[in-house]
Amino acid sequence: MKKFYVIVITAVVLSLPVPSRAMLELAVGAWSQNIDGNLSYNLFTNGSDKADVADDLDFEDDVRGVGYLKLELPILPSLYLGFTPMEFKGYNTMDRSFTFGRYTFLEDRPLKSKIELNHFDIGLYYSLIFDEFAYMKKIKVDLGLNLRTAELDVAVTGSVNTDNGEKRIRESEDYTLPIPMLYGAIQITPAKRFSLEIEGRGVTLGGDYLVSLLSKIKFRINETVFIAAGYRYDDIRLDEDDLDVDSSVSGLFFETGVAF
Numbered sequence: 568m569k570k571f572y573v574i575v576i577t578a579v580v581l582s583l584p585v586p587s588r589a590m591l592e593l594a595v596g597a598w599s600q601n602i603d604g605n606l607s608y609n610l611f612t613n614g615s616d617k618a619d620v621a622d623d624l625d626f627e628d629d630v631r632g633v634g635y636l637k638l639e640l641p642i643l644p645s646l647y648l649g650f651t652p653m654e655f656k657g658y659n660t661m662d663r664s665f666t667f668g669r670y671t672f673l674e675d676r677p678l679k680s681k682i683e684l685n686h687f688d689i690g691l692y693y694s695l696i697f698d699e700f701a702y703m704k705k706i707k708v709d710l711g712l713n714l715r716t717a718e719l720d721v722a723v724t725g726s727v728n729t730d731n732g733e734k735r736i737r738e739s740e741d742y743t744l745p746i747p748m749l750y751g752a753i754q755i756t757p758a759k760r761f762s763l764e765i766e767g768r769g770v771t772l773g774g775d776y777l778v779s780l781l782s783k784i785k786f787r788i789n790e791t792v793f794i795a796a797g798y799r800y801d802d803i804r805l806d807e808d809d810l811d812v813d814s815s816v817s818g819l820f821f822e823t824g825v826a827f
Contacts, residue, residue: 592637596822598799601628602655604814606682606721608668608740616666620814624680624723625659633820639694644711647690647750653816654683665725668738668809672725683720684803684816688713688768690750709752713768715777717744721810740810746770746777760787764797778802783820794823 605617620626635649657680665672672678692711699705722739748770756762762785769778783797800817 589641590637590639590826592639592824592826593635594793594795594822594824595632595634596795596820596824597630598633598651598820599628599630599818600653600655600816601818602626602653602682602814602816604812606814607811608721608723608738609809609811617811618665618667618680620655620657620682623659623661623665624657624678626655626657626680626682628818629653629655633822635688644691644693645709647688647692647711647713649688649690650686651688652685654681654685656681665723667723668740670725670727670736670738672723672727672736673733676726679724681720681722683718686715686717688715690714690768692750692752704758705756707754707756709750709754711750713748713750715746715748715768717746717777718742719744719805719807719810719812721812742807742810744805744807748777748779761785764795774804775806776802776804781820783822791825791827792823793826794821796821 602620605619607617618624631652631654633649633651635647637645637647639645659678660675661672661678662674664674665678690711690713692709695708697706718741720739720741722737724735724737726733727736748768750768752764752766754762754764763782764785765782767778767780770776779799779801781797781799783795785793785795787793797820798818799820800815802815803812805812
C-alpha cells in the first residue's frame, strides 16, 4: 500500500507543469529600511532593560544595497542566492539608567548604539507554471526550502561608574546563526511586460520566529532588462542565550536586473 501511494504521488508531481528551459535572473537594488521594536542583553537575573530602538536608542532609518540571483532549471531544483545587509546606528541621551550586558549606563549621558542584522540566503525550490489561467494569464508558483545565515551584532557605548570614577565603556555581543526556513512565492503575469510577485520565507521554533515578506511590481523594459519596485517586511523574535531581539525592519525598495 505504501508503494502504491508513492507511485501515485510521484506520478502527480511529474505530471505538473514545470519550467521548460533554464532561466537566469540577476538583480541589484536599494531598500529603504526602517527598524522598530526593542532589544535587551541580559547576563544577570533581573539585570537588564528592554530598550526601544526608536525612542531609547534613536536608531536612524537607512538605505542599503541588496541583490539576488536565481537559476531556474527544467528538472533539478532551482537555486536562489540573496544578500541583504542591515546596519542601524543611534546616538541619544536617555533620561534613565540602562543596563546592557555587564554594565549599567548612566542616565543623562550620551549613549551610542549599533545593531547589524546582515544575512545571506541560499534556497532550493521547484516551480509550477500555469499558462492562461483565467484572467490572470500566466501564473508561476515556487515552493522550497531556504537557509538564512544571519550575522547579528549589537553594541552599546556609554558612561558607567567605576572604582576610578566615571568612564566610557563599550559593551557588545555578536552571533552567526544558520536559520532553516520555508520558502514560497507566486508570480502573476497578466501582460507580457508586467508581473506581480509575492515572496515569503518563515520559521517558528520554541517561541522564536523569523518572517520575511515582500511584494513587488516588475516591468520588463525589453526581453532581457527589467525594473521593479515594492515593499519588504522582515520580523524577527529571537532569544539567543542572553540576547533578546524583538524587532521588525520594513520599507520600500527598488531594483533593476536582467533575466534570460
